[in-house]
Amino acid sequence: MYIVKRLFTMIVTLWIIATLTFMMMHFIPGDPFASDAKMLPEEILENMRAKYNLDKPLAEQYFLYLKDLAQLDLGPSIQSKTRDVNTLIAEGFGPSALLGIQSLLMAIILGIGLGVVAALNHNRVLDYLSMFIAIIGISIPSFILAPLLIKYFGVEWGIFPVASWGTWQHTIMPSFALALGPLAIIARFVRTSMLEVYNQNYIKTAEAKGLSTFSVVVNHGIRNALIPVISFIGPLFAAVITGTFVIEKIFAIPGIGKYFVDSIFNRDYPVILGTTIFYSTILIITLFIIDLAYRFVDPRIKITSRGE
């Protein structure tokens, strides 16, 4: 019952996102053929507009779009004559997903590690060092970190390839550029959460059982400290996803993000809508999974139709 309700909410959310994006898109001045306007005769432009339904009233365009969307057809791309939006997304999905997942894992694993080390060394050198790294990570945006990485690790020291995509080495710099911010946020969050857990009596109970330090830290400390962090992975995931647009552009990675950025400049309406809806879907599904995971990890929360 809870799950059915959640699924219904998810569909409504997507519909609202599609509608808002559709409206905002048409409020931006210009249209897909603005740059061609000077070169092409008026009749040809008319024909082109007709081909993409752009001559019809906005409301009609909207319903036509929704009809296609209901059949999971995201329509043709105006810019690319050969590939429709579904194909673009299918082609770009591989690199984007790899980049996104790799940076997310990097952020989560390194972030938790850094946070735990800091908490266990509360107010000692390792704590200060970890939090110094974290502050740097939070204050440098990925689009500044990326060129810096390219300059030093790519050009000057030649450790990693400068840009483009192909081998695993290509993925390191963009993933790290994307991961550092979230990594730093997770580290700080985990540290606070871990310190709080360590003030709890059940840590003393665990120590009083004579358990090894490792067992106390992992089974009683980290496990409980991570529960609030799970709820945090949703917004983080969103941050990583939106981050991929810029990073893909900077590193010339052939992912969906690159198409998305290009599509906005070109007013490629179906691509803007299609990629937005695609990303929203992924985000919404992820949030749903995280919610389920949360309920799984924390036995105090039960799946019920009445919510909490």
Added chain:
Amino acid sequence: MSRLLEVNDLKVSFRTYGGEIQAVRGVSFYIDEGETLAIVGESGCGKSVTAQAVMGMVPVPHGKVKNGQILFGDRDITKLSKKKLQQIRGSEIGMIFQDPMTSLNPTMKIGTQIREGILKHQKLSKNEAKEKALELLRLVGISDVEKRYSQYPHEFSGGMRQRVVIAIALACDPKLIIADEPTTALDVTIQAQILDLLKDIQKKRNSSIILITHDLGVVAEVADRVAVMYAGVVVESGTVDEIFENPKHPYTLGLLKSVPNLDSPDKERLIPIDGSPPDLFAPPTGCPFAARCPFAMEVCVMHMPDKETFSDHHYAKCWLNDNRAIKVEEMITAGSEQLV
């Protein structure tokens, strides 16, 4: 009865931003096999810190055992390595904490929490450890143990949780159990049940219990001997009878007066002791109770009173018991006659 634990002149301090807190300032006591020793005193007098020290769990790095011995068998707990301490904890000394609502891990099944310690200390398979855990649950009076075994703490009431905490402390059949205010957070009716349970277990297993409490009612109920703590020192110690019938320290007297009389039907009003304990950042050089003591003399403020012994077990640290002060005491008890 042979000696199980002996604490000699224990001093524990904490470094804080405000300076050094001298939480425990020279505590000595002992406990024999099969005995129940109550440590009583107002909140903040150093009871829990003393218990932490006995467990070897004074929080590092800001907490430190500065002085003294904690002799457990032939070992001095203050000198043991972390590894050795972990071997003793849970297997030879079990600990019950005050607040049952927070002393269990909320995300771990209670069965696992009991089994954990057994697996650490005893060479048993997981199934044997489970059998043992189920047995413990039965021992502490939990019914339907198979089902309860795989439930989480939030599915238990406060009293039931405290039973689980007790089961954890008992898991490896420790010789010594330290119970730090085990009933303070519970309803009165549940309190009595938990105390009965502890007494019952002690009888069945002949274990020794250090019961920490600020409630003399609890002491009368279960203890053999009492150590009264004030501002980080034991000011009086003796058997329950000696302490209740013949208190030798004004602080003990004050505590006794503040207990509602259990025998009188219309519960007498509590008479709390006026004032508050001294600042542990800069404890007084003389008697720590001087500022609140109705009998305080000049000497009390200047010098720490010596230990005055009244029987094998009974002693107090108060100038009123000094030979030179006896006359003063007689004057008080005898009233005006001698004054004339």
